[in-house]
Amino acid sequence: MHAFFDAKRTVALFLASVLVLVAVFGVAAAQEEEAVAETAMIPETDSLATAMNDSTELAAEIQALIKKEQSGFVNRLKRSGIGQNYIKGGNFMHPLLLASIIALVFIIERFWTLSRARINVKGLMQKIIRNLREEGIQSALEVCQRTRGPIAAILHSGLLRADKGPDAVEKAIETAGTIEMSFLERGLVALATIGNVAPLLGFLGTVSGMISAFAxxxxxxxVSAKLVAKGIQEALITTATGLIIAVPVTIMHNxxxxxxxxxIIEMEEASATVINELIEMETSA
Structure with a gap:
C-alpha cells in the first residue's frame, strides 16, 4: 500500500515538475517574444520617423526651390530692360499695364467671336431659297437653325413671321439685326476708349516725371547734362508706353x-433676298 502511495506521489511530483517547467518555459518564451517585438518595433518606429523627417525636409526643399525660382524670375524681370523701364516709368505705368491687359482680353474675345460668325453666305442663301421653293418655310427654318452666325439668326427670326406677310418679316429681321449687332459690337467701345486714353495717360505720366526731374x-x-538727360529719359517712358499700347489697339479696333x-452688308443683302423671294411666293400663290 505504501509502495502504491509512493508511486502515486512520485507520479504527481513528476507531473507537477513538468507543469512548472512548461510554465517557466512559457513565461520565458513570452518574454522573449515581447523583447523581439519591441526590438522589431524600434526599427519600424525609427524608420517611420525617419521617413516623416525625410518627407518634411523634401517638402521644405521643394518650397525653397519654388520660392527661389519665383524670386529668380522676379529678379530677372526686374533686371531686364522691360522691367527696368517699367520701374523707371513711375506710378502711371500701373494703369497702362492694366489697360493693355484689358485690351488684350477684348481683342482675343472679339477675334474669336467674329471668326466664328463668319460663314459662307452665298451657300446659305442658295440652300434657303431652294428649300423655300421646293419644301416650304419649315425646311428653310431648319436650315437657319443648323447654321451658326448672326445672318442665319436674323433670317430665322424673319421666316418665323412669314405667315404674317413680307412687312412683318422685314420688321422681325430689323429687330433681330439690331440685337445681333449689339453682340457683334460688344467690347469695341472699350477698345476705342483704351486706344484714346492710353496716350493721354502716357503724356500725363511724362508731365509728372518732368516735374519730378526738374525738382x-x-x-x-x-546741374549736369547727364542728370537732365536721365530725368527726361525716364519721364518719356510713359509716353512711349502709351503709344505702344494705343497703336495696336486702334488697329485692331478698326x-x-x-x-x-x-x-451688316451681308445681312442686308440676305434679308432683301429672302423678302423678295417671299413676295414672289405670295404673288404666285
Missing part, C-alpha cells in the same frame, strides 16, 4: 469695325 535738378547743387460693316 531734382533744382535740389541738386551741381479691323473689327470693318468686319462688322461687312456683316
Amino acid at each position: 531734382a535738378i533744382a535740389a541738386a547743387e551741381q 479691323f473689327f469695325v470693318s468686319q462688322i460693316d461687312r456683316f
Whole structure:
C-alpha cells in the first residue's frame, strides 16, 4: 500500500515538475517574444520617423526651390530692360499695364467671336431659297437653325413671321439685326476708349516725371547734362508706353469695325433676298 502511495506521489511530483517547467518555459518564451517585438518595433518606429523627417525636409526643399525660382524670375524681370523701364516709368505705368491687359482680353474675345460668325453666305442663301421653293418655310427654318452666325439668326427670326406677310418679316429681321449687332459690337467701345486714353495717360505720366526731374535738378547743387538727360529719359517712358499700347489697339479696333460693316452688308443683302423671294411666293400663290 505504501509502495502504491509512493508511486502515486512520485507520479504527481513528476507531473507537477513538468507543469512548472512548461510554465517557466512559457513565461520565458513570452518574454522573449515581447523583447523581439519591441526590438522589431524600434526599427519600424525609427524608420517611420525617419521617413516623416525625410518627407518634411523634401517638402521644405521643394518650397525653397519654388520660392527661389519665383524670386529668380522676379529678379530677372526686374533686371531686364522691360522691367527696368517699367520701374523707371513711375506710378502711371500701373494703369497702362492694366489697360493693355484689358485690351488684350477684348481683342482675343472679339477675334474669336467674329471668326466664328463668319460663314459662307452665298451657300446659305442658295440652300434657303431652294428649300423655300421646293419644301416650304419649315425646311428653310431648319436650315437657319443648323447654321451658326448672326445672318442665319436674323433670317430665322424673319421666316418665323412669314405667315404674317413680307412687312412683318422685314420688321422681325430689323429687330433681330439690331440685337445681333449689339453682340457683334460688344467690347469695341472699350477698345476705342483704351486706344484714346492710353496716350493721354502716357503724356500725363511724362508731365509728372518732368516735374519730378526738374525738382531734382533744382535740389541738386551741381546741374549736369547727364542728370537732365536721365530725368527726361525716364519721364518719356510713359509716353512711349502709351503709344505702344494705343497703336495696336486702334488697329485692331478698326479691323473689327470693318468686319462688322461687312456683316451688316451681308445681312442686308440676305434679308432683301429672302423678302423678295417671299413676295414672289405670295404673288404666285
